[in-house]
Amino acid sequence: MFLWVHYTDMVIALLAVPIAVAAGWAVMRLPASTGSGPSRMWRLLFGLLLGGAALRLVAALLLLPNGWDFAGPRLVFVAPALALVATVYAVWVRPTPGSPDGERAVATWPGDYWAAAAAVGAVLVASAAELAGTGAAAMTGVGVLGAAAVGSVWRRTRWSRRSAGRWWRTAAKGTLGVAVAAAVVAGWSTVSQLPARSSMAGGPVDLGGGSMTAHSHHGGVSVTTLTGTYTAGVPARRFTLTAQPATIRLDSGQQVQAWTFNGITPGPQLRVRQGDLVEVSLVNRLPGVGVTLHWHGVDVPNAMDGVAGVTQNAVAPGGRFVYRFRATQVGTYWYHSHEMSSVQVRRGLFGALVVLPADAPEQSDAVDETVLRHTWVDEDGVATLGVTTGVQRRLVPAGRQVRLRLVNTDGNPATFTLTGAPLRVVAIDGTDVHEPNLLKGVRILVGGGARYDLAFTMPDQPVVLRADGPTIVYSPDGNAGPGRESPPPALLDPARYGTPAATPFGAASHVDRRFTLRVDERLGFYDGRPAVRYTFNNRSFPDVPMLMVAPGDLVEVTYVNRSGQHHPMHLHGHHMLVLNRDGQATTGSPWWVDTLDVGPGETYRVAFRADNPGIWMDHCHNLEHAANGMILHLGYTGVTTPFRTGRGTANHPE
Missing domain, CATH: 2.60.40.420 (Cupredoxins -  blue copper proteins)
Known part of the structure; x- marks a missing residue:
C-alpha cells in the first residue's frame, strides 16, 4: 500500500502547484471594493485546493502505521494548509447561512485578501515541501505570500482608481510573473551546480553522538598510505x-x-x-x-x-x-x-x-557457475545473463553438485527463480548462511550489486533458472527447453531464512555511534539540470554530512526509505549485520551484507564494526540515483585524502 499512497500523494502535491498559482492569480484580480465576493472560478480553485489538502491528510494518516518518519513530514505541512484553506472556504466562499438566495460573504479589505493569500501560499508550501524539499518549499511559500500581498496592495491602491487601459496592466502583470518565475528557475539551477573541485574530507560531518574532539582531518593519515x-x-x-x-x-x-x-x-x-x-x-x-x-x-x-x-x-x-x-x-x-x-x-x-x-581442490566434478545479470540500457533495456537474452542450455549429469553464483550488476532489483530441484541458499553477499533450510524452489529478489549463492544436486530432470526474462536450463542431456513457467515459488525472506548463530554484536549491544538516514526523492535541479534528486535527510551530495567514526567503534545505522524507489545501500570496506527490518528482529541466520536493498516504505537497522580505517563511500548502488546526489561517506578520524572530485578535475566517481 505504501507505493500507492506515496505516489498518489505526490501526484496531488504536483497538481496543487498550478492550481495554487492560478488561485494566487485570482487573489490578485479580486475587486478591491467591499461589496463584491469571489468569482465562480475562484471558488472552484479553492474547492480543488481544499479537496487536495484533505486527500493528502488522509494519505498521511494512512502512513501512520509505517511510523512517524513516513507520516510526520506530511502532517506537519499538510495540516496547516488544510486548516487555512478550510477556514477561508468556510467564511468567504460558502453561502452565508440564513442569507437570502444563498448570498455569499462579502470580501473586506484587507483581512480576506491576506487570508486568501496565506491559504494559497500554505498549499504551495506543503506541495513544494513534498516535491522539492523543505528549504525550497519555505522559499516558495514566502515568495507566493509576498507576491499575493503585493499584488493585492497594488490593486487596492492603484488599479481600483482606474478602469481604462486595464489590458496592458494585465499583460504587464503576466510578464512580470513570467519573469519572476524564470528568475527563480534560473537561480535554482545555478545554485544547484556542484563545485568545480571538492574534497571528500572537507564538508560537514555527523558525529553520531560520538566525541567532538575526535574529529580532525588536519595533519592526519592520507588514504594513500592505507595499503594494508x-x-x-x-x-x-x-x-x-x-x-x-x-x-x-x-x-x-x-x-x-x-x-x-x-x-x-x-x-x-x-x-x-x-x-x-x-x-x-x-x-x-x-x-x-x-x-x-x-x-x-x-x-x-x-x-x-x-x-x-x-x-x-x-x-x-x-x-x-x-x-x-x-x-x-x-x-x-x-x-x-x-x-x-x-x-x-x-x-x-x-x-x-x-x-x-x-x-x-584444484579440480572437481562439481559445477560452479557465476551468473551475472545485466541490462543494456542503450539497447532499449535488454536484459541479459552474460550476453544472452534468451535461453541458454547446460549439460549437467544427474548427481552432480551445482553451485550458482548470482550477481545483479544493475541498479534495480532483479528476480531470480529456480525450479526443478531442491536447493539451499548457501551464501549472501559472500557470507555463508548458517545451516540453510532445504527449499523445493526459490524466488529471490536480488538487489542492485548484491549476490546470492544457490546449491543443489542435479536431478534426472531439467532445472530452470529464470532472471526476469533470460533463462538457463540445466539438464542431463543438455537439450531440454524451459517448458511452461509454473506458478512461482514463495519469495525468499533472508531475515527469516537459515538458523540463528552467535554474532560478535547484536541488537542489544552498546553502540558508540548511531546514525539515521532518511531517504527521499525530490523534483528540482541537480548540478544545473532538471532532475529527480535523491536525498539523505533532505540533503544531496556534496552537502550530506560525512559519518565520522573512530577505529573500534560499534556503529549503528538506520535506513528509512520514504521514497517510491528501491535503494541498494552499499557501504565500501565493511560488512553490515542486519538487526531488524520495520522494527521486527531477524530470526534466521545472521544476515551479513555489503549491499542492502531498502525497498519503498521499509526501515532497516544495521550495525558494523569500524575496523578498516579510511574514507569510504556509502551510497545507493542504483548508480543513476548516486549520480543524482545519493552519496555520502564514512570517514575515520584523522584520515585525509589528497584527491579531489568535480568538473575541474579528472575524477567523477558516479
Whole structure:
C-alpha cells in the first residue's frame, strides 16, 4: 500500500502547484471594493485546493502505521494548509447561512485578501515541501505570500482608481510573473551546480553522538598510505585488465558498442584462493575517459578501493594503476569501474571475482557457475545473463553438485527463480548462511550489486533458472527447453531464512555511534539540470554530512526509505549485520551484507564494526540515483585524502 499512497500523494502535491498559482492569480484580480465576493472560478480553485489538502491528510494518516518518519513530514505541512484553506472556504466562499438566495460573504479589505493569500501560499508550501524539499518549499511559500500581498496592495491602491487601459496592466502583470518565475528557475539551477573541485574530507560531518574532539582531518593519515599490513611479498595471482572499446554481439543479433575489460563483457572472471596476495594491473585504452577498479564487497585496504577522487585519481587514457590486496574473504564478489560508474558499468566495465577456500581442490566434478545479470540500457533495456537474452542450455549429469553464483550488476532489483530441484541458499553477499533450510524452489529478489549463492544436486530432470526474462536450463542431456513457467515459488525472506548463530554484536549491544538516514526523492535541479534528486535527510551530495567514526567503534545505522524507489545501500570496506527490518528482529541466520536493498516504505537497522580505517563511500548502488546526489561517506578520524572530485578535475566517481 505504501507505493500507492506515496505516489498518489505526490501526484496531488504536483497538481496543487498550478492550481495554487492560478488561485494566487485570482487573489490578485479580486475587486478591491467591499461589496463584491469571489468569482465562480475562484471558488472552484479553492474547492480543488481544499479537496487536495484533505486527500493528502488522509494519505498521511494512512502512513501512520509505517511510523512517524513516513507520516510526520506530511502532517506537519499538510495540516496547516488544510486548516487555512478550510477556514477561508468556510467564511468567504460558502453561502452565508440564513442569507437570502444563498448570498455569499462579502470580501473586506484587507483581512480576506491576506487570508486568501496565506491559504494559497500554505498549499504551495506543503506541495513544494513534498516535491522539492523543505528549504525550497519555505522559499516558495514566502515568495507566493509576498507576491499575493503585493499584488493585492497594488490593486487596492492603484488599479481600483482606474478602469481604462486595464489590458496592458494585465499583460504587464503576466510578464512580470513570467519573469519572476524564470528568475527563480534560473537561480535554482545555478545554485544547484556542484563545485568545480571538492574534497571528500572537507564538508560537514555527523558525529553520531560520538566525541567532538575526535574529529580532525588536519595533519592526519592520507588514504594513500592505507595499503594494508599483509600486502608485501610476491603475489600468488597476477592479472591484467585492459579497459578498451569493443563491439559486443548479443545472442539476439543486436550489437552493443561496449566498454570492456580485455575485449569482453562481462570481463574475465578472477578466481583466487583465500589468503592469496592478489595483484591486478589496470590499463586504460578507452579514448578520452578515465577508469578505475572497485572490488565490490571485498573489504580491501582503503588505498585499493578504486574510487576516483576519494582513494585515487582516475587512470587516464594510456595510464596504468596496480592494485594489491590479500583475499581474506571467501565468497562471490564482483569488480567494476568507479569513475563515471553510472555510465561505465552500464556500458560493460564489470566482471566477477570469486574467492575460493584455501583448501578447495584444484579440480572437481562439481559445477560452479557465476551468473551475472545485466541490462543494456542503450539497447532499449535488454536484459541479459552474460550476453544472452534468451535461453541458454547446460549439460549437467544427474548427481552432480551445482553451485550458482548470482550477481545483479544493475541498479534495480532483479528476480531470480529456480525450479526443478531442491536447493539451499548457501551464501549472501559472500557470507555463508548458517545451516540453510532445504527449499523445493526459490524466488529471490536480488538487489542492485548484491549476490546470492544457490546449491543443489542435479536431478534426472531439467532445472530452470529464470532472471526476469533470460533463462538457463540445466539438464542431463543438455537439450531440454524451459517448458511452461509454473506458478512461482514463495519469495525468499533472508531475515527469516537459515538458523540463528552467535554474532560478535547484536541488537542489544552498546553502540558508540548511531546514525539515521532518511531517504527521499525530490523534483528540482541537480548540478544545473532538471532532475529527480535523491536525498539523505533532505540533503544531496556534496552537502550530506560525512559519518565520522573512530577505529573500534560499534556503529549503528538506520535506513528509512520514504521514497517510491528501491535503494541498494552499499557501504565500501565493511560488512553490515542486519538487526531488524520495520522494527521486527531477524530470526534466521545472521544476515551479513555489503549491499542492502531498502525497498519503498521499509526501515532497516544495521550495525558494523569500524575496523578498516579510511574514507569510504556509502551510497545507493542504483548508480543513476548516486549520480543524482545519493552519496555520502564514512570517514575515520584523522584520515585525509589528497584527491579531489568535480568538473575541474579528472575524477567523477558516479
